[in-house]
Amino acid sequence: MTASLAILEADRCLRCGEPADPAPCTVACPCELEVPRFLQAVTRGGWEEAAEVMFSENLLAASCALLCPAGELCQQACALTREGERPIAIGLLERFVADLALDNPWARFRVGAPPTGKRIAVIGAGPAGLVCAGELAALGHGVRVYEASGEFGGLLQYGIAARRREASHLAEEVRAIIALGVELYLDTPIDTPERLWEIERQCDAIFIGIGPGADGDCGVPGDTLPGVVRAGSFLDRARRGVPLQPGTRVVVIGGGNTALDVARAARRVGAAQVSVLYRRSEPEMPAYREQLELARSESIRIHFLTQPVEFLGTTRLTAVRCMGTRLEAWDDFDQPLPVPVAGSDFVLGADLAVTAVGRTPPLGFLRRVEGLDLDRGRPRVDPVSGQTTNPKYFAGGAVVGGGGSIVAAVRSGRRAARGIDRWLARETPAWPGRPAHVAPDRTEPGWGE
Numbered sequence: 001m002t003a004s005l006a007i008l009e010a011d012r013c014l015r016c017g018e019p020a021d022p023a024p025c026t027v028a029c030p031c032e033l034e035v036p037r038f039l040q041a042v043t044r045g046g047w048e049e050a051a052e053v054m055f056s057e058n059l060l061a062a063s064c065a066l067l068c069p070a071g072e073l074c075q076q077a078c079a080l081t082r083e084g085e086r087p088i089a090i091g092l093l094e095r096f097v098a099d100l101a102l103d104n105p106w107a108r109f110r111v112g113a114p115p116t117g118k119r120i121a122v123i124g125a126g127p128a129g130l131v132c133a134g135e136l137a138a139l140g141h142g143v144r145v146y147e148a149s150g151e152f153g154g155l156l157q158y159g160i161a162a163r164r165r166e167a168s169h170l171a172e173e174v175r176a177i178i179a180l181g182v183e184l185y186l187d188t189p190i191d192t193p194e195r196l197w198e199i200e201r202q203c204d205a206i207f208i209g210i211g212p213g214a215d216g217d218c219g220v221p222g223d224t225l226p227g228v229v230r231a232g233s234f235l236d237r238a239r240r241g242v243p244l245q246p247g248t249r250v251v252v253i254g255g256g257n258t259a260l261d262v263a264r265a266a267r268r269v270g271a272a273q274v275s276v277l278y279r280r281s282e283p284e285m286p287a288y289r290e291q292l293e294l295a296r297s298e299s300i301r302i303h304f305l306t307q308p309v310e311f312l313g314t315t316r317l318t319a320v321r322c323m324g325t326r327l328e329a330w331d332d333f334d335q336p337l338p339v340p341v342a343g344s345d346f347v348l349g350a351d352l353a354v355t356a357v358g359r360t361p362p363l364g365f366l367r368r369v370e371g372l373d374l375d376r377g378r379p380r381v382d383p384v385s386g387q388t389t390n391p392k393y394f395a396g397g398a399v400v401g402g403g404g405s406i407v408a409a410v411r412s413g414r415r416a417a418r419g420i421d422r423w424l425a426r427e428t429p430a431w432p433g434r435p436a437h438v439a440p441d442r443t444e445p446g447w448g449e
């Protein structure tokens with residue numbers, strides 16, 4: 001992208017939408033980015049103004065520009081597609097503007113408010129926690145972020161690894177958040193009741209942004225054999241560029257974006273052959289279509305209506321016994337239920353099997369919080385403010401939704417910051433007194449299954 005190409009591309013915008021009836025691209029963006037206003041600024045070559053539109057609503061706008069599934073969100077909604085035309089390349093334009101913004105001194109778009117004297121703890125420095133912290137600091141509150149690992153960004157780091165690390169502006173974005181007054185403590189897990197109580201005593205409110213929990217167990221016989229690993233541990237190695245042995249055949253179990261990320265990462269680190277087993281059919285696959293097409297273009301074989309029934313091998317994995325399935329009835333999540341088809345089993349040779357079958361909620365942490373109601377292991381929250389059933393605690397991002405995307409985590413972090421601010425000013429009653437709700441991120445597609 002060059003400046004003149006960016007201007008020509010932005011100029012294709014039909015300028016639909018108005019304040020009372022926002023454009024479809026704005027409605028499709030979980031952060032409600034005013035896309036037409038952004039595109040108008042680009043058309044005029046107003047790079048600083050365009051960047052301001054992006055960053056004023058989203059402190060991680062550059063990360064979202066790099067990693068958002070734009071083809072499933074704003075671009076899919078673009079009014080041009082209804083006229084049979086190609087949608088505006090909004091994601092690419094945002095990336096171009098973000099690159100300019102963070103390479104230039106006019107990158108600071110937010111200024112802090114006078115101190116309020118209130119103290120808030122944010123647990124977890126993933127996108128939800130970082131945004132919540134930055135927004136609260138911009139409102140004048142004292143904010144400390146406690147992060148268990150030695151790195152900020154949470155699962156966002158996996159998305160970055162799948163793109164080009166040098167294209168990421170996360171470090172600059174976090175610097176800007178810290179410049180708003182946020183104190184960030186890495187290598188500081190809040191993993192004992194004592195640590196949590198201490199924070200509770202010291203703070204006026206707490207935001208839980210600890211992510212979706214650990215990789216789930218696929219419960220297939222033989223899953224303890226060497227050579228069978230979980231998605232997170234494989235992706236950590238791939239992120240560090242650890243190559244596979246030449247000729248390695250990889251089988252991935254799961255049908256979500258994480259499974260396809262694993263499959264594509266396996267290709268990057270030298271797998272000779274990659275197969276994905278998904279127990280439902282293509283229309284039910286939760287992965288984004290764009291991801292599926294990319295996987296196919298990299299010669300990754302997808303076996304639909306197939307599930308593993310046993311990992312085979314004596315000292316380590318040598319093959320996966322698989323079985324065909326057919327879809328019958330519906331489960332509790334309104335998904336068709338895969339039922340094994342007798343006599344359909346076959347054996348797939350494999351040196352490495354990676355399971356990507358969803359996440360187990362972080363119950364060890366959540367059960368320590370007094371009065372926290374859980375729904376299928378996830379905190380029940382007010383969709384507007386993120387307040388939990390313990391009024392001092394707010395929660396957002398993947399700990400609530402289980403999966404989701406970076407932009408969805410950003411939105412819930414921002415909403416919770418506003419919710420905390422209103423709660424501290426006693427402008428709103430505690431949420432459990434208000435009507436029941438549906439957890440906001442649960443219905444969204446994303447990196448979940």
Ligand SMILES: Cc1cc2nc3c(=O)[nH]c(=O)nc-3n(C[C@H](O)[C@H](O)[C@H](O)COP(=O)(O)OP(=O)(O)OC[C@H]3O[C@@H](n4cnc5c(N)ncnc54)[C@H](O)[C@@H]3O)c2cc1C
Pocket residue numbers: 067068069123124125126127128129146147148149151152153154155156157158159160162188189190191209210211212235257258261262365396397398399403404405406407409446447
């Ligand atoms: C393989 C993979 C690839 C992905 N790629 C993309 C992509 O390309 N685009 C996209 O939009 N989304 C992507 N996602 C999804 C996206 O990364 C997540 O939806 C998002 O990061 C969730 O943000 P979060 O802040 O809620 O949680 P997380 O990102 O999980 O962050 C939670 C943080 O809390 C910390 N923590 C946990 N427990 C504690 C504790 N007790 N004390 C202190 N800290 C704690 C964790 O260490 C972590 O840093 C991907 C996800 C995966 C798994």
